[in-house]
Amino acid sequence: MSHKLLLICAFLYILDFLMFNKLTNLFSLEPSLVTNNMEFWRIFTFPFTAGTIEGVFLFVFTFFFIGPKLEIKLRKNFYPIILLLLICLQGTIITLLFGHSNYKFAGMEGLSFFVLVLFTLINLNKKITFWGFRPIKSIILVTLLSITWMSSVAIHSTISGNEILIKSLSNLIFGIVTGFITYLQIEFLRRSSKRALNIKKYSEKTAGNEEFQDEKTAVYIPQNEAKLSNQNSFDQKYLNNENEFIFSEKILNNILDKINEHGKESLTEDEIKYLKEYSKKL
Numbered sequence: 001m002s003h004k005l006l007l008i009c010a011f012l013y014i015l016d017f018l019m020f021n022k023l024t025n026l027f028s029l030e031p032s033l034v035t036n037n038m039e040f041w042r043i044f045t046f047p048f049t050a051g052t053i054e055g056v057f058l059f060v061f062t063f064f065f066i067g068p069k070l071e072i073k074l075r076k077n078f079y080p081i082i083l084l085l086l087i088c089l090q091g092t093i094i095t096l097l098f099g100h101s102n103y104k105f106a107g108m109e110g111l112s113f114f115v116l117v118l119f120t121l122i123n124l125n126k127k128i129t130f131w132g133f134r135p136i137k138s139i140i141l142v143t144l145l146s147i148t149w150m151s152s153v154a155i156h157s158t159i160s161g162n163e164i165l166i167k168s169l170s171n172l173i174f175g176i177v178t179g180f181i182t183y184l185q186i187e188f189l190r191r192s193s194k195r196a197l198n199i200k201k202y203s204e205k206t207a208g209n210e211e212f213q214d215e216k217t218a219v220y221i222p223q224n225e226a227k228l229s230n231q232n233s234f235d236q237k238y239l240n241n242e243n244e245f246i247f248s249e250k251i252l253n254n255i256l257d258k259i260n261e262h263g264k265e266s267l268t269e270d271e272i273k274y275l276k277e278y279s280k281k282l
Helices: 002-018 022-027 031-037 042-048 053-073 078-097 109-122 138-160 162-208 223-232 249-262 269-281
Strands: none
Touching (some): 002 022, 002 042, 002 053, 031 042, 031 078, 042 078, 109 138, 138 162, 162 269
């Protein structure tokens, strides 16, 4: 997907050059034209027009080297969908913030920083290689790339004015914020799935080891009384004032942490029962 996007943009850049920037004038995002003339297509098309030289360099490097590696980490169909949603989101935010300005927004800088930030957070302590160079930590590579880009922007803005600086900073902030939020969502889903899997795993294992009374000696107890009897023998810290089970993530996390540190054999009978009751709630 990343390489295909590069090819599409390269074709549009060359075509725009041959047409003397007519595509840029037609598809770049000018917030005033969106709000005054209802040219809403610009919200979706502006990333496909060429921006600054440093922006094009950042886009090519990111989507040629980093983008394909991020695709491997994410679901294949999820990656293009999230890029499309981010384009719509960034275009809408720019229009709302700069609705009466004549700034022209173009290029993939916002999406590039999103990819860089998300990839770095997912691979924080890992090294990456490309083109046979020595492995380098992802955070160091992204930092060097960002410093190079910011230096170029600073030089460019001193020559062409503050408009370049304002647009570049807005792209930078958008990419960092959306990348960080997306990482938090991915991490939350990952931990929730892992927690649910651990609960199910240990509840099934302990359920297989339970001892049952012989039917000949078993005494019939009504359902409500049996439940009350079971809860009365339960550790009170797992029950509320009405003798009902407290389904708390804090208690659950403490038990799971104990399993990770000391193994499932370290669990008390009440903790095993708590996992079983919690699994019934899921």
